[in-house]
Amino acid sequence: MTAAVNAHNIPDGAVVVGVDFGTLSGRAVVLRVRDGAELGAAEHPYPHAVLTDRLPGGGPALPPDTALQVPEDYREVLRRAVPAALADAGADPADVIGIGTDFTACTVLPTTADGTPLCEVPGFADRPHAYAKLWKHHAAQPEADEINALAAERGEPWLARYGGKISSEWEFAKGLELLREDPEAYGRADRWIEAADWIVWELCGRETRNVSTAGYKGIHQDGAWPTRDFLAALDPRFASFAEDKIAFPLSPQGERAGGLTARAAAWTGLPEGTPVAVGTIDAHVTAASADTVAPGEMLAIMGTSTCHVMNAEAGAAPAEVPGMCGVVDGGIVPGLWGYEAGQSGVGDIFAWFADSFAGGAASREAAENGESLHDLLSRRATGRPPGAHGLVALDWHSGNRSVLVDHDLSGVIAGLTLATRPEDVYAALVEATAYGARTIVDAFESSGVPVHGFTVAGGLKRNPFVMGVYADVLGRPLHLADSDQAPAAGAAIHAAAAAGAYPGIPEASAAMGGRTRDAVLPDPGRTAAYDRLYAVYTDLHDHFGRGGSDALHRLRAIRNAALNGGGAPAGAEHEERIR
Incomplete structure (x- = not known):
C-alpha cells in the first residue's frame, strides 16, 4: 500500500489524481503535491451522453424533463481518462499518493446491496427509473411541490436550511418519483445513492456517504434525516425510505474513504491500495482549487x-x-x-x-x-x-x-x-x-x-x-x-489531504490552489x-x-x-x- 506523506516531507515526485465527472464527460488531471502544478490532463466523453428521448435499447419516448445517464459511462472514464492523464503527465503511477473524485449533484441512482446499478440487473435495462437520474432531471417537480407543501404545513425545522424549498433535483423528490412511477424498481433498489458516493464505492470496494451530498441533496440536518412520520404522510410506502435506502455513517470532506481495489487499480493503472478520498460535489470541491475556502x-x-x-x-x-x-x-x-x-x-x-x-x-x-x-x-x-x-x-x-x-x-x-x-x-x-x-x-x-x-x-x-x-x-x-480544470484539480487537492500530505483541505488549498485577484474590474x-x-x-x-x-x-x-x-x-x- 502507498505510504502516506506529510506536509513537511513531501517527495518532489509525489503526485495526486483528480477525476471530475461532469454532465457530458469525465476529466482527469495529475497535480504535483508540493505546489499544485498541473502536469497532465485527459477527457473522455460519455458514450451515451444524457438520455432525454429514449433508453439505449430504444423503446417508448421518455417523459418531458427526463435526464438519465448510464453508470457504465462513468467506469469508462476511470479506464480511459485516468491512464491518459498519467501518460500526458509522464508520471510514474508509483508516485501517485492519492486519487479524488467529484460529481454533479444531485445525480443519484438505485443500486442493489453490493452497489450494482439497477439498470444492470437482469430485467431492468428497459426501465427508465433503473438508470442514474442526472442533476437536471426535473420530472420530479410535482413530488418536490408536495414535499415542500407538507413541510411548510408541519413546520419542519429543516426547511429553513434550504431557503424554504427543496428542489426537484434532490434525493427525496426523485426517490418519491421512483416509488410512484415504478414501485417494483423502488422495492428492488437496496440503495438510493449519490453518484459521488457510488463512484468511490467502485474505486475502493466499500460503501461510504459524504457529509456534503447528504446535507445539500439528502435533507440531512443536525444529525438527522426527515422523520418516518413525515415520509409516511407523503406516502405510507415511503416511510422507511431514509433508513432503508440512504442512511449510512457520513464521512467528512477531505478524509480517506479507503484504498483502490485490485479491479479499480487495473482500470486506472494505479497501484492497488492507493488512498481514495471521500466523494464530493463538483462545485464544492472547486473551492479548494480556487483557494476560496475562507x-x-x-x-x-x-x-x-x-x-x-x-x-x-x-x-x-x-x-x-x-x-x-x-x-x-x-x-x-x-x-x-x-x-x-x-x-x-x-x-x-x-x-x-x-x-x-x-x-x-x-x-x-x-x-x-x-x-x-x-x-x-x-x-x-x-x-x-x-x-x-x-x-x-x-x-x-x-x-x-x-x-x-x-x-x-x-x-x-x-x-x-x-x-x-x-x-x-x-x-x-x-x-x-x-x-x-x-x-x-x-x-x-x-x-x-x-x-x-x-x-x-x-x-x-x-x-x-x-x-x-x-x-x-x-x-x-x-x-x-487559475486552473482550467478546477473541479478535477479540487478533487486532486482533496486526495492530497486524504493521503495525509497536508493537515486538511485549507492547508492543501493554500499550497496547491490559486486564483488571479481583480482580473476583471467593473x-x-x-x-x-x-x-x-x-x-x-x-x-x-x-x-x-x-x-x-x-x-x-x-x-x-x-x-x-x-x-x-x-x-x-x-x-x-x-x-x-x-x-
Whole structure:
C-alpha cells in the first residue's frame, strides 16, 4: 500500500489524481503535491451522453424533463481518462499518493446491496427509473411541490436550511418519483445513492456517504434525516425510505474513504491500495482549487449551469437565506458552514440560442472568420452601451434554482422588435444570467451573510464579454480561478489531504490552489446603467416568479399535456382534420 506523506516531507515526485465527472464527460488531471502544478490532463466523453428521448435499447419516448445517464459511462472514464492523464503527465503511477473524485449533484441512482446499478440487473435495462437520474432531471417537480407543501404545513425545522424549498433535483423528490412511477424498481433498489458516493464505492470496494451530498441533496440536518412520520404522510410506502435506502455513517470532506481495489487499480493503472478520498460535489470541491475556502469568498462555477458556494464562520445556527440550495455544517470545509445557491441554466442558454437561432448571416460570417458563433456574437455585443438593445430577459430556460426554486418556470425575453439582431438577444441572455447571479448575492447579503469577494471558475471565465458583463452588473471586481480544470484539480487537492500530505483541505488549498485577484474590474458608468436594467429584471422576476402571474406555469402544463397526448392534434391527425 502507498505510504502516506506529510506536509513537511513531501517527495518532489509525489503526485495526486483528480477525476471530475461532469454532465457530458469525465476529466482527469495529475497535480504535483508540493505546489499544485498541473502536469497532465485527459477527457473522455460519455458514450451515451444524457438520455432525454429514449433508453439505449430504444423503446417508448421518455417523459418531458427526463435526464438519465448510464453508470457504465462513468467506469469508462476511470479506464480511459485516468491512464491518459498519467501518460500526458509522464508520471510514474508509483508516485501517485492519492486519487479524488467529484460529481454533479444531485445525480443519484438505485443500486442493489453490493452497489450494482439497477439498470444492470437482469430485467431492468428497459426501465427508465433503473438508470442514474442526472442533476437536471426535473420530472420530479410535482413530488418536490408536495414535499415542500407538507413541510411548510408541519413546520419542519429543516426547511429553513434550504431557503424554504427543496428542489426537484434532490434525493427525496426523485426517490418519491421512483416509488410512484415504478414501485417494483423502488422495492428492488437496496440503495438510493449519490453518484459521488457510488463512484468511490467502485474505486475502493466499500460503501461510504459524504457529509456534503447528504446535507445539500439528502435533507440531512443536525444529525438527522426527515422523520418516518413525515415520509409516511407523503406516502405510507415511503416511510422507511431514509433508513432503508440512504442512511449510512457520513464521512467528512477531505478524509480517506479507503484504498483502490485490485479491479479499480487495473482500470486506472494505479497501484492497488492507493488512498481514495471521500466523494464530493463538483462545485464544492472547486473551492479548494480556487483557494476560496475562507469565509465570505463566493465562488461561482460557471459552465452549462452555475453553482455558487461560500463558507461562513461556524456558529450556533446558520443564517437563513431565502432560496438558497442549502447550508450544511462542514459541507465544503470541516468546521465552517457551507452555503450553496445556483442557476440551473447559464452556458446552456447561450448555446441554445447560438446553436438554434443565430444562424444565417451570423453563422456564415463566423465561418468565414474562422471563429465560433459565440465569439462572433460576443464581439458584436462588446462595447455597446447597456440597454441599447432594449431587451431584458429572464434566465429560466432550465427553471430557476435560486432564489425561487421552481423548475416549472421558463425563459422570457421582453422588448423584442423587428430591429432586434442576434447579438442583441445573445447579450440580453448573458445579462440575464448576470442579473440572476446578482439576485443571489443580494439574497445572501440581505440575510446577513456578507460576500467579500466573487471568484469565477469554469469554462465561461475565458469569455471576456461575459466576464465584463458580470463585473459591471455585480459592480465588483471578479477574481478568476487559475486552473482550467478546477473541479478535477479540487478533487486532486482533496486526495492530497486524504493521503495525509497536508493537515486538511485549507492547508492543501493554500499550497496547491490559486486564483488571479481583480482580473476583471467593473466600469462605474456601466454599473450605474445596469442598475436601472436590473430593476426591470427584478420587476419581471417577481411578476412571473412570485405570484404576479401564473402564465409560465400554465404554459408548462399545456406543453406537458400536449406531449403526453392530451393536447392539440399534430402531424397526420392534423392533416385528417383539415381534409
